[in-house]
Amino acid sequence: MAGVGVFEKKKERCTVRDIEVDGSRPSSSSSSSVDTLCDTNHVPGPFDDEKKASDGPSDLDLNIPDGGWLAWSQVIAANLSNAVSWGYAATWGIYQLYYVDALGLSSADVSWIGSIQVFIGFLVCAPSGRLADAGYPREVIIVGSFFVVLGSYMTSFCSQYWQIMLAQGVCLGIGIGVGSTPAVAITSSYFKKNRPMALSVSGIGTSLGGVIFPATVQYLIPQIGFRWASRVAALIALVICITSCLLLRPRLPGRKTGPLIEWAAFREIPYVLFAIGSFLNFYGMYFGLFYINSFARNIIGFSSLESVNLLLVTNAVGIVVRPIAGQLANRHLGSINVYILATGLIGSMLFIWTAVHSRASMYAFSVFYGLATSASQATYVPSLASLTTDPQKMGIRFGMIETLCAFSTLAGPPTAGFIIDQSGGRYLGAQIWGGSVMLAAATFLAATRISVTGWKWKVLL
Numbered sequence: 001m002a003g004v005g006v007f008e009k010k011k012e013r014c015t016v017r018d019i020e021v022d023g024s025r026p027s028s029s030s031s032s033s034v035d036t037l038c039d040t041n042h043v044p045g046p047f048d049d050e051k052k053a054s055d056g057p058s059d060l061d062l063n064i065p066d067g068g069w070l071a072w073s074q075v076i077a078a079n080l081s082n083a084v085s086w087g088y089a090a091t092w093g094i095y096q097l098y099y100v101d102a103l104g105l106s107s108a109d110v111s112w113i114g115s116i117q118v119f120i121g122f123l124v125c126a127p128s129g130r131l132a133d134a135g136y137p138r139e140v141i142i143v144g145s146f147f148v149v150l151g152s153y154m155t156s157f158c159s160q161y162w163q164i165m166l167a168q169g170v171c172l173g174i175g176i177g178v179g180s181t182p183a184v185a186i187t188s189s190y191f192k193k194n195r196p197m198a199l200s201v202s203g204i205g206t207s208l209g210g211v212i213f214p215a216t217v218q219y220l221i222p223q224i225g226f227r228w229a230s231r232v233a234a235l236i237a238l239v240i241c242i243t244s245c246l247l248l249r250p251r252l253p254g255r256k257t258g259p260l261i262e263w264a265a266f267r268e269i270p271y272v273l274f275a276i277g278s279f280l281n282f283y284g285m286y287f288g289l290f291y292i293n294s295f296a297r298n299i300i301g302f303s304s305l306e307s308v309n310l311l312l313v314t315n316a317v318g319i320v321v322r323p324i325a326g327q328l329a330n331r332h333l334g335s336i337n338v339y340i341l342a343t344g345l346i347g348s349m350l351f352i353w354t355a356v357h358s359r360a361s362m363y364a365f366s367v368f369y370g371l372a373t374s375a376s377q378a379t380y381v382p383s384l385a386s387l388t389t390d391p392q393k394m395g396i397r398f399g400m401i402e403t404l405c406a407f408s409t410l411a412g413p414p415t416a417g418f419i420i421d422q423s424g425g426r427y428l429g430a431q432i433w434g435g436s437v438m439l440a441a442a443t444f445l446a447a448t449r450i451s452v453t454g455w456k457w458k459v460l461l
Contacts, residue, residue, distance in 0.1 A: 064192045070249060071190040074183075075198050077247035079205030081141065081183035084148055084240045085176040087209015089117060091233070093293050093311050094217045095155075095168065097304050098226060105161060111290070111417065113169045115410055118286070120173030121180075122406030126261065128181040129399025137182035137250045144179020145241030147171050152237050156230035181399050183244070188385050189251045196335040196382040200326025203378045207318030212236070214315070218308050262396050270387050270451045271397070277444030278384075278401055281343055281376065283408035284437035287416040287430065288350060288369055289314070295353075295427055300362050314366045318374030325375040326382075335382035340445045342375035347438030353431045383445075387452070 065071040092114040099105045131140050151171030158164045184199070191198040213233055220229035265271045296302035296310050325342070329335040349369045356365050381398065388397050419430040 065190050065251075066192050066194050071198070073247050074187045074190050074249065075202045077244045078183040078187045078199075078202035079208070080240045080244035080247070081180055082203060082205035083209030083212070084145070084237050084244070085121070085180040085209075086206045087211075087315075088148065088152070088172070088213050088233075088237060089121065089176055090206075090210035090311070090315055091213040091217055092117065092168070093290075094214045094308060097293075097308070098221065099164065101304070102226070103159070107294070108417065109161065110164075111413065113165050114290070115413055116165065116169040117173040117176070119406050119410035120170060121176035122282075122402045122409055124174055124177035125181045125402030125406075126396070126399035128178045129185065129396045129402075132182035132185050133393065133396050135250070135253065137186055138245065138248060140182045141179050141241075141245055141248065144175045144177070145238075145245065147175030148179060149175075149234055149238045149241060151175055152234035153231060156227040156234070177402070179241070181402065183248065184381055184398055186248055186250055188381075194330060195385055196379070197323075197326040197330035199382040199385060200329060200378040201323050203374075203381070204319055204322045206377065207315050207322060207374060210315030210318070211312055214308065214312060218305075261400060262393060265397055265400065268387075270448050273444050273448040273451060274384065274387060275401055275404055277343075277441050277448060278380065279404055279408045280437055280441035280444060281346075281380075282405040283412045283415075284350070284434045284441065285346060285373060285376070286409055286412045287434045288346070288353070289373065290413045291416060291420075291427070291430070292366060292369070295356075296362055298425065299427065300356075300359060302359070302362070310362065310366050313363065314370035314373075317367055317370035318377075321371050321374040322378040325378040329379050329382055335379045335386050336445065336449050339376060339379040339383045340442055340449065342372050342379065343438055343445060344442035345372040346376060347435045347442060350431050350435035350438060353435075354428055387448075 096107070096110050096114060099110045100107050128140055128144070131137075151167050151174075154167040154171065155164070158167050183202070187198055187202050188195060213236070216233050216236065217229050220232055223229075224232075266275075292314060293307040293311055296307045297304065302310065325338055329338045333341075346369070349365065349372055353365055353369075356362055384398055384401060416430040416434060419433055420427055423429045
């Protein structure tokens with residue numbers, strides 16, 4: 001405790017930060033520039049430390065770097081982690097075309113592999129996040145990297161459906177989910193004021209990976225064959241994983257105790273509304289990402305190569321959009337406001353998709369859909385971070401939402417496929433369904449915002 005006390009019989013005087021104040025209670029008429037008085041009658045109790053912790057910010061909060069090389073190097077590491085996880089997952093469209101054309105597998109059967117990959121990736125986020133919070137983020141990322149590299153390498157030996165399911169559906173799915181969550185939690189812990197910007201910029205890796213890996217596989221298959229193209233992709237993934245692991249520096253001490261699922265979070269109305277909104281978001285969003293290629297080929301008349309270029313355009317837009325979304329969230333609108341607007345824009349674009357009938361309009365739709373989805377994904381994590389007051393619980397809370405969204409990502413594309421099949425190959429019903437789901441998601445996210453700040457939209461959150 002700062003200061004030295006001099007005790008007397010009736011009055012006590014003490015020095016607090018070099019200012020002497022009278023230890024007796026001041027009268028209502030007296031004025032003083034010092035708010036803190038010394039309670040000499042206080043008897044130390046067992047909960048004093050807890051009271052002090054609750055009265056003000058902790059040392060961890062006060063020492064948040066919020067900038068500098070170490071903090072921004074974590075953003076770089078998170079970019080690399082996202083590139084090799086969710087960015088690598090964007091390669092699936094290329095593999096799907098190859099399996100259908102070269103192996104003669106049905107498009108419906110092959111699409112289940114991609115859905116299982118994303119489902120498992122989201123499903124394992126909760127245990128991954130809890131282990132990261134417990135103080136093992138580096139170990140978790142190493143395990144995730146191992147599964148990503150193993151799955152991508154073993155893909156080069158696959159020639160049957162069950163082999164592809166194990167390598168790309170299960171193995172890569174585990175690696176994607178396990179490896180991506182700790183990097184998000186670590187990055188979040190290094191920033192406070194600039195957290196929305198940092199987390200949005202860290203998502204650029206998803207877009208970069210969504211361009212690098214599909215382009216690598218697509219353009220190397222004609223040159224060196226499918227097997228070696230897959231091995232080159234695995235080598236790139238290995239280099240990225242090693243670099244990410246070397247850069248990551250966990251800042252917070254491990255939270256050793258605590259459940260795998262923090263049930264208390266579901267007693268918070270904002271968290272529940274956010275979970276529902278995000279569930280609906282991922283339920284509808286992947287419909288467009290999965291079916292842009294098939295719509296371009298089957299309805300507009302694109303070739304397989306042209307449809308791949310369309311996918312690259314959709315992913316590449318995110319490289320530019322994500323930092324812009326982060327800047328808007330950080331300086332002007334707040335993370336969750338941008339998240340709401342982007343989600344609503346996705347819904348609007350799915351309705352506009354019904355009017356796409358030419359190559360030019362197909363490219364225009366891909367650009368704007370990529371813009372909306374990138375902005376939504378860029379502000380999804382910062383929005384959740386703004387609702388999480390304890391940085392040591394960021395990993396588990398993020399993982400819980402991701403695990404919940406696993407079921408929506410698994411159900412979304414098959415639901416759209418069922419509607420398309422029942423409509424005789426027409427996409428109108430699925431487009432209306434997708435747009436409606438996304439607008440419902442935006443409504444729940446807006447309710448999240450209102451539950452925290454009321455109708456004060458100028459309050460950044």
